Amino acid sequence: MSLAYKQWTDALYQYFTRNIPVGGEVFLSVDQAILDEIGEQVLKPHYPNVTDWQAHFLSQVQAFVINKNKKYTQRLEYNWLKSTENKVICPMAVGYLAAQVLAAHRMKRDEEVTEAAYIIRLRDVMGLNPNNTGRPSELKAETDEKLWALWNAWIESEGWLSTAHRGQGNYRYINYPISQALLRDGDKERLRIEFQNHIRAGSLRRNWDQDHLAHWLIRSKRASSKVKSMLEQPGTSRYNALIESVYEIYISLEKNQTDILELDSNIQRNLTAGLFRYEHLIKETIRYYPYPRQARRTNLMKELMIEHQGQVHILKQERTGWFERIPIPILNPAQGIEWKIKELTGFNKLILPGAEFWVLVRDPDYPDSHHWGTWHRPAPGEHFMLLCQAKYRSEMERLQGLKLIDWSDVFEVDDLQGDWLEFENCLVTNLDWEGVFASNTDLLDALMPHLQISISLTGGLKLPEQEGWLATHPPLVQVSGVNTQIEILLFQFLLVDEKIEKKQVFETKLETNQSLNLPPLQPGRYLIEANHPHLDYRARRNLLLSSWDELKPAPIKQHYKTTLPNGESIQGVWIGAQA
Amino acid sequence: MNSISQNKKKVLNLEYLFFETKKEPTQLAERIRGMVQQQKLGDKVLRFYVQKGASHRDPYWAFLAVLPNTVLSPVTLSFFKDIGIHLHKERLSEKEVSKMLSKRYLSLDHPDPILAYYTPPQKFSQSWGPEISEITPTQTEGYNQLLYWLSVTGMGSWNSFHAVCEKLQLAHSPASSRYILRELYLLGHLEISPEGSHWSISPSGWVQNDLEDGGYWAGRRLPQQGNKLTKIAMPNGNGPERWGQTVPPDSAENAGKVAENLFEILPDVQGWKNALPEKKLDQLVNYQFERWNGQKFEKLEHHQIKETALYRVTPNSRRFVREFQLYFDANNKRWLQADWNGLRFLSDWEMGNEMEWIYLTDKASLCLPLTQRPPRIYEKVLVLASGYLPYQQNNWLYYQGISENLVKKLSQKLDLRIRKEDRNV
Secondary structure, three states: OOHHHHHHHHHHHHHHHOOOOOOOEOOOOOOHHHHHHHHHHHHOOOOOOOOOHHHHHHHHHHHHHEOOOOOEOHHHOOOEEEOOOOOEEEEOOHHHHHHHHHHHHOOOOOOOOOHHHHHHHHHHHOOOOOOOOOOOOOOOHHHHHHHHHHHHHHHHHOOOEOOOOOOOHHHOOOHHHHHHOOOOHHHHHHHHHHHHHHHHHOOOOOOOOHHHHHHHHHHHOOOOHHHHHHHOOOOOOHHHHHHHHHHHHHHOEEEOOOOOEEEOOOOOEEEEEEEEEEEEOOOOEEEEEEEEEOOOOOOOOOEEEEEEOOEEEEEEEEEOOEEOOOOOOOOOOOOOEEEEEOOOOOEEEEEEOOOOEEEEEEOOOOOOOOOEEOOOOOOOOOOEEEEEEHHHHHHHHHHHHOOOEEOOEEEEOOOOOOOEEEEEEEEEOOOOOOOOOOOOHHHHHHHOOOOOEEEEEEOOOEOOOOOOEEOOOOOEEEEEEOOOEEEEEEEEEEEEOOEEEEEEEEEEEEEOOOEEOOOOOOOEEEEEEEEOOOOOOEEEEEEEEEOHHHOOOOOOOOOOOEEOOOOEEEEOOEEEEEO | OOEEEOOOHHHHOOEEEEEEEOOOHHHHHHHHHHHHHHOOOOOOEEEEEEEEOOOOOOOEEEEEEEOOOOOOOHHHHHHHHHOOOOOOOOOEOHHHHHHHOOOOOOOOOOOOOOOOOOOOOOOOOOOOOOOOOOOOOOOHHHHHHHHHHHHHHOEEEHHHHHHHHHHOOOOOOHHHHHHHHHHHHHOOOEEEOOOOOEEEEOOOEEEEOOOOOOEEEEOOOOHHHHOOOEEEOOHHHOOOOEEEEOOOOOOOOEEEOHHHHHHHHOOOHHHHHHOOOEOOOOOHHHEEEEEEOOOOEEEEOHHHOOOOEEEEEEEOOOOOOOOEEEEEEOOOOEEEOOOHHHHHHHHHHHHOOOOEEEEEOOOOEEEEEHHHOOOHHHHHHHHHOOOOOOEEEOOEEEEOOOOHHHHHHHHHHOOOEEEEEOOOO
């Protein structure tokens, strides 16, 4: 096995799992641009003379998978890439699976997705005679499926959600790589042209955030049919990853010298910021701060240096996927702000898109805090806060009158410029929003539930800044969604003798919106699956249970002290110097 | 912040049935929800609100929103009777109910599919309340786990602390969580931010007993660090175990005789009062005032605030629901902030109320009435002398491991009488 294949496998695995928070979905969506990026950023020091990274990658895969006698090697299964400390990093097959996805990517936009079309591309990437038709005998479909199953189990045992899945009929085997190819080359090109045209025509704004763009794509009926159809199936797991990929194209359109918008490939990309709401209970103030989001799948940036109007800020990584908030409160969330990124990070600007309304959820890491932010789109059953201009009030009351949404209170926000309202503790109270007319479709789209069912974990003893719950105090499981009885399956992951076992340990039926007490469980990694009895609705959620003995102290960001009357201070039992 | 809408009510113009209950509201909501579904009353009974009374001992007020002129059937009425609920005959209007509701309620929405239950988190309250004198002793293990959790988490908000106390079933109200927070502070395990809204775990340290050989562990600790130490439960069982032994372990740095050292640098009561932080109150009309009469708080008007006394102050703001106790120093026109016990102690001291404590020489224990707890920094000295919380019995607190020398100095600094008793005599 070549060193280069191992290096590619390691780099690909790191690339596709980087910045993905626990419970996030992992897509192995390899395309040529990504291979070039990885080659230049990671492998260049080892192979300074290589210019065609795709060819380099494929030659390593071909040599690894197909032996001299043109026979498929059986050594892929349960063959692990390990660190120098002999710790398992990922399955060795990742490089080969990535090559399969590359084959799926190469299918043209208008090309019908068939097994025959895919096999032609696969033969091509694997260096097999392209004139022959049919699946090569060297690459058995059943073995490929086992490798995808191994990849899925590995991803889930690491705390993420897998996304590759089997298809139906003739798609049974080829659906695995196809499900990973988010945007084919042709889709990207078409989106770029569409965005350019609509921006010029004034029907698409330049400073929208990810959710606004998604709503526009669905509503405008202008997006490519594939992207639109994928976005309109909000129950599918690809929604978030797909919209991120589409958004990357949108936000990377830059004006060139001739004032034509063009896609500057991967060289000049931009980061975006959401909002972080901080309520100071003592000062009785509410502040909104820009909250920069890390780009998915990019090189690890532990710090971000930005500049705006002569002020420079250095922001550390706050948590997976997010930098610290910029310490200057926003005065008007409808106005966008841009910061220049000061370092050579491959990113040009940080953009806070202005918007007349924002949907914020409770801090997922500190659910008991008063912090709200744009961490994710609210799932059914999840409370959220709507910050909006006062003109949206009548629309909100109309939706409330239709019993689609409810909230606990509405407040004016004195600390912002203009007339802003906060609708506190909003909750979607009905999942059927079909046929609702709205005077503002953007707001309707932002509030409309995008999943049919979702699993929420509440209660229990959660460890902030650490993943998971204490096994002695596990969370309650609740499935939100249409009224029915849902099948609940609980799987445990065990790595035994270098084999991953995904073992079902519990099964029950649960009414939606009712809470379930889990049976007593050992510390370990679990996956909860909820399946609708008749419809193709499924939700999954990772669960990590830790023992008290495994706890690791978190760094303390702020130490409080008691100032004594003589000016000295005491911290616990340590009498210190002058306060 | 101004509240500008009590939603839905404008749209539906509902009437409210109401009742008092001491039952746990979530379970109650569950039963009522079941009844609404079973009796198909979803188009008539629309919402369920619960409002907690002012103190943790007060009952809940529960309100059921129904369509105007809804008549409940005998079956529905008997349901309420069976679960021990007495519905008031009169009905309330939107306006009346909105006056009674604060921020905390449960909502039972209809129609399905999503039934909404929610209790927005407790709004921060600085109130220690005069009525939180006792707490039900619970398993020491729960307190140990609480301290491990705090040690791992490092720091957090008051809300996070209260939520964990509830999840570990150590507390069922903000007042009892406050009590636990205070105990952990007295033991040197954590510190509280000046406003009381946050906490942080304190660095580990080995504290030498004042009176005997040996010492104990204070501050951040994890289960595996206590393997070789002697673990003893707190008196009354209402705190984490004391980890002690005669020789300091390698894993904790020696902080010395903390109680003695701390007491040396504390001033007398007047000095303590002079150093108290001040709270600025902008316009008095923005607050409601109650004055402490030695037993309870009494309401009074703004123009009556003239004399030096302990007051409970509640801002009129509806969004930030909280209250705090302040000591008004009329001579200097200053509103002083301190912990509840400290303010009450100051109030008694200024009023010249007699305070007498007892020192049991045979047991080296100091006994004081529950209502005369000293300011918390002085009480910390009493607790750190031995590493044990006081034992509570018949409204008296017993602090152990207190030396005669400390008692003598305490009597001088706190300006009170400490009578010596030897029960062996």
